Amino acid sequence: MSVPSTSLQTSPSGIARLRARLAAPPEAAKRVQFRRPLLPWLLLAPQLAVVATFFYWPSAQAVISSFYIEDPFGFGATFVGLDNYADAVGSSEYIRIAGFTVMFTVIVTVLSLAIGMLLAVKADKVIRGRPAYRTALIAVYAIAPPVAGLIGMMLFDQHIGSIVRFAALFGWNMQVGLSYWDTAFAMIVVAVWLQIPYNFIFVLSGLQAIPSAVREAALIDCRNGLRRFRTVILPLLAPTAFFLMIINITYALFDTFALIDVMVKDKPANNPITLVYKVYLDGFRGNDIGGSSAQSVILMAVVLVLTLFQFRYIERRVHYG
Amino acid sequence: MASIDITGVSKIYPGAAGRSVTGIDLTIADGEFIVLVGPSGCGKSTLLRMVAGLEDITEGEIRIAGRRVNDLEPADRDIAMVFQNYALYPHMTVRENMAYGLKNRKTPRDVIEARVAEAARMLELGPYLDRKPRALSGGQRQRVAMGRAIVRQPAAFLFDEPLSNLDAKLRVSMRGEIRRLQKRLGTTSIYVTHDQLEAMTLADRLVVLNGGRIEQVGTPLDIYHHPASTFVASFIGSPAMNLIDAEVSGNRVVIGDQAITLAAPVQGIGGPAVLGIRAEDLHPAPSGLLFRVDLVEELGAQRLVHGHVSGQGLTLALSPAHPLSETMTIAPAGPALHFFDVGTGRRIGDTAAARTGAGVMA
Numbered sequence: 001m002s003v004p005s006t007s008l009q010t011s012p013s014g015i016a017r018l019r020a021r022l023a024a025p026p027e028a029a030k031r032v033q034f035r036r037p038l039l040p041w042l043l044l045a046p047q048l049a050v051v052a053t054f055f056y057w058p059s060a061q062a063v064i065s066s067f068y069i070e071d072p073f074g075f076g077a078t079f080v081g082l083d084n085y086a087d088a089v090g091s092s093e094y095i096r097i098a099g100f101t102v103m104f105t106v107i108v109t110v111l112s113l114a115i116g117m118l119l120a121v122k123a124d125k126v127i128r129g130r131p132a133y134r135t136a137l138i139a140v141y142a143i144a145p146p147v148a149g150l151i152g153m154m155l156f157d158q159h160i161g162s163i164v165r166f167a168a169l170f171g172w173n174m175q176v177g178l179s180y181w182d183t184a185f186a187m188i189v190v191a192v193w194l195q196i197p198y199n200f201i202f203v204l205s206g207l208q209a210i211p212s213a214v215r216e217a218a219l220i221d222c223r224n225g226l227r228r229f230r231t232v233i234l235p236l237l238a239p240t241a242f243f244l245m246i247i248n249i250t251y252a253l254f255d256t257f258a259l260i261d262v263m264v265k266d267k268p269a270n271n272p273i274t275l276v277y278k279v280y281l282d283g284f285r286g287n288d289i290g291g292s293s294a295q296s297v298i299l300m301a302v303v304l305v306l307t308l309f310q311f312r313y314i315e316r317r318v319h320y321g
Numbered sequence: 322m323a324s325i326d327i328t329g330v331s332k333i334y335p336g337a338a339g340r341s342v343t344g345i346d347l348t349i350a351d352g353e354f355i356v357l358v359g360p361s362g363c364g365k366s367t368l369l370r371m372v373a374g375l376e377d378i379t380e381g382e383i384r385i386a387g388r389r390v391n392d393l394e395p396a397d398r399d400i401a402m403v404f405q406n407y408a409l410y411p412h413m414t415v416r417e418n419m420a421y422g423l424k425n426r427k428t429p430r431d432v433i434e435a436r437v438a439e440a441a442r443m444l445e446l447g448p449y450l451d452r453k454p455r456a457l458s459g460g461q462r463q464r465v466a467m468g469r470a471i472v473r474q475p476a477a478f479l480f481d482e483p484l485s486n487l488d489a490k491l492r493v494s495m496r497g498e499i500r501r502l503q504k505r506l507g508t509t510s511i512y513v514t515h516d517q518l519e520a521m522t523l524a525d526r527l528v529v530l531n532g533g534r535i536e537q538v539g540t541p542l543d544i545y546h547h548p549a550s551t552f553v554a555s556f557i558g559s560p561a562m563n564l565i566d567a568e569v570s571g572n573r574v575v576i577g578d579q580a581i582t583l584a585a586p587v588q589g590i591g592g593p594a595v596l597g598i599r600a601e602d603l604h605p606a607p608s609g610l611l612f613r614v615d616l617v618e619e620l621g622a623q624r625l626v627h628g629h630v631s632g633q634g635l636t637l638a639l640s641p642a643h644p645l646s647e648t649m650t651i652a653p654a655g656p657a658l659h660f661f662d663v664g665t666g667r668r669i670g671d672t673a674a675a676r677t678g679a680g681v682m683a
Contacts, residue, residue, distance in 0.1 A: 213408035216375050216395075217469075221422035223396035231421070235412040 059300065066293035077290075084294035094278070094295070101274040104188065105252040112192045113241065113248055116199025121229070123200070124207045134204070141197035149262030152190030163189075177267040184272040187263055191256045198251075199244050206240035207233070246310045250303065275299055323386030323399070323476035323509055325349040325372065330381035332367050332533075342367050342533045345381070352507045354500070358520035359530035360556070365513045366481055368530070372511060373479050374398050386476050396425075401470035405482040407462040409454040409469075415441075416450040419468045433472075440468040443502065460491045467499070471506065478503070480512040484519065496522060517557050521545070529553050547659075551666040554597045554659060560625055562659070563603070565633040567596035569660065569670075577631025579610050581652060590660055590670035597659035600625065600638040609652030612637070617645065 034040050066084050068077040088094050123133050143151070155163045156176040163186075167174040176186040210233065218232040234241075257276050264271040273281070275295065283292030326349075332342040342364040349355050357365040370376040372383055374395035383390050390398045401422070409418050416437055423433045441447045444464040454462055463483060470478055483499070484492045500523055503510050514520050520527055521541040529536040529544065529552075537549040541557075548554035554562040568575040572586040574596060610630045618625040619641070626637040626645070637651065660670045 211406065211408065213404040213406055214410060216373075217402065217404060217408040217410070219375065220373065220395045220400065220402055221469075222425040223394055224425070227425065232410055238412075 062293045062296050062300070064293075065289050066297045068290050070289040080290070084290045085298070088291055088294050088298065097273060097275055097278050100184070100272050101253065104184070104191075104256075104272070104274055105249055107188055108191045108195065108252040108256070109245060109248040111188070112195035113199050113244055115192065116196045116244075117203045117237075117241070119196065120200050120203035120207060121233075124204060137200050138197050140194065141201070143194065144258075146258040146262055148190060148194045149259040152186060152193070152259070153262060155190075156186040177263070177271065180270055180272055183263060183267075187256070187260060187272065190259055190263075191252065194259070195248060195251055199248065202240055202244055203237065206237050210236050243310075246306060249306060253299070253302070324351045325477060325509060325511070326382075326384040326387075327368075327372070328382045328384075330368070330371060330383060331379050332364070332371060332376065333379045340379075340533055342371070345535060347528060347535070347538065349509060349511065352509055354503050354510045354512065354523060354525040355528060356512045356514060356520040356524035356526075357528045357530055358514055358517060358524075358556075359536075361515055363530040364533040365515075365530050367533075369479055369481055369511055369513045372398075372477075373400055373402050399476040400479055401473045401475040401477075402479040402481065403463075403466045403470050403483045405485055407454070407459075407466045407486075409462055409465055411454055414451050414453055415446060415457070415465050415468075418454065418465055419472050422469065422473050436472040436474070437468075440471045443471065444468050444498075459487050460495060463487065463495060464498075467502070471502070474508075476509065478508050478510040480510065480514075482514055483512075485514070485516070492519070499523065518559065521557070527557070529556060531556075547668070548597070549668050551595055551597070551661045554661070558599065560600045560636050560638070562597045562599050563635045564595050564597050564661070565630070565635065566663070567594055567660075568592065569594050574658070576610065577633065579631050581609060583658070587658075587660065587670050593663050594669065595661040595663055595666070597661060598635075598653050599657060600636045602653050602657040603635070603637045603651050604654045605639075605643065605649050606652035606654075607650065609650050612649045612651045614645065614647055614649065 065077070067079055067081060069080050069084070070077040119137055123130070123137060126133050153176075155161050156174070158164060158175065158177075161174075161176075164174045164176070174182045174185075176182050214232065214236070218228050222228045222231065253274065254276050256274065257280070260273055260277045261280075264273060264277070276299065279292050279295045279299065282288045282295065286292070325347075327345050327347040330342065330345040331340050333340050345368060347355075357368060359365050367376060371378050372385075372390075374390065374393060374397075378391050385398055385400065410421065413421060419437045419440060420433050423436065437450075441450055444467060446461070446464055446468055449457060449461060449465075454465065457465065463486075466483070480499070484495050487495060496519060499512075512520075512523055514523075524541050526538060527541050527544050528538050531552050537544055537553045539547070544553060544557055548557060548562065551564055555564060565576060569587050569590045569592065572583040574581050574583065574587070576596070612628050612630050612635065614626055614628040616627040618627070621641075623638050624641050626639055628635060628637070630651075635651075639645075659668065661667060662669050
């Protein structure tokens, strides 16, 4: 009695073990293994060093110095607690610039996303000369922001700028660098122009990821092209659009620095700037390291919130493939 | 419910040297189930897509219910299509998928609800109405795709290889389901497939396409028993019809160094021809052709015996009860011989002897 019962009882676990062995290929075939535990860290070291030196260390420095008022000549620092933050947030100038930054970010994000999407949808339909169109639209992306800023400045130049002359036809005396809103207009135009290709590339690839049969089914189900786009294409593009929204917000907040710098540097008048530019102005021009640090910590917090939002909300909704 | 008239339809893709579809003439009666069958690249899908409006019609005319549709948008043609990879809208639930086409046509809400409920009942999709397509199996997705077509109550259903993504067992049951639904609804249907078995079992009439042209149109049995060309003979039926080179003179058919004598002379043929014999029409006989066996495939109900006669390959379908030996003497049972022109491959010399099948030659 005892012998068959044990063999019966062990057999299922034996099968399970066999199955597990079949399911999991030998470890060695799957991943490279290091004999010594130090080697992988050694191989990672250069990258970790770069990240630590250029990202974490400055960030930590910024957080620390945001609690101090530093002597402009670097002779000493006084701990002031949250005074720097209170000063920053309490100043009417900061609030005004923050307001402009929000407006700038919203307009740039919405416009560059909308125009990029429109161009991608249109370029997706082009059959003849498709590569030429796409190259022309993507090429702008290869222009570095400062260069784009320079080109933008030329287009908006008081004497030779073609956009200024064009505006003059309608009686608009555009004075970029002098008039607050004219400069804002030029900044937004150039920032949008620069970001369109990026959005174009992503939306175009998003469009091409939509199965052609689904589009064709929609063609049979819905006569109205606009409605078809709104009810089928746009929802399927939503993951791409959400991703781009985050990227565009980050772009408008931070990556437009060089462009703004070219546009407003050495201009006498009261020109619009964004918060990032103010951090730079206060820190490197005004030598107010503490205040500038406090502002950049606030910006870091904004980015942190954006990133969390992306991870928690968007990443969950995106289903790749 | 409508007839479909296809007149002189051709397709030339921009930049292509020749026609992908050439001079198609086809009249489809109201309620008929037409299957377009052929190897890949034969133009069957292109033809279907031209009916759907997903491809431009380069030449010719297509009428649905008497109305010329050449310049109509797909949505205005009153057709519904079932795609190979289902083409469901991934962001909509099953219910929304089915209702979408009706909603866009401003169908009253209660009508939409009634039709979706009816289709869900017919296709047993009731429990899945609020699921998204990604939560469904392949077979369920294909049923949703069919439901989406059914609720529209269109003039015609267009099926583009709807079962080829399913596994073999599901394919057979879905095949029956499609056939039953179509009979019940009586909707004119065009069905594209490369699977000759699917084509045979579904079709009221088969249209065999090859190289963008129609090779033959007819009922499945008509085409099986009277293939119009060697192409049709080898494409329809499994195993494919045996095609061997022969020399005909009177009632003697010479194959290599052997010959069979027919009861009656073959009319209108003298000299070389391609002889076609179905595997099930060859049987062991006391006298006839010497057949050397190479290989036996056991199918259970029957066995396929591959071998050769005077160096030319032949396949026999035999009862498993029949004893096998390395060499056999075989003869065509009855008068089921087909002859084709050596050059063109077209059917020739239709003897009274060859007319055994049902149906009428066109």
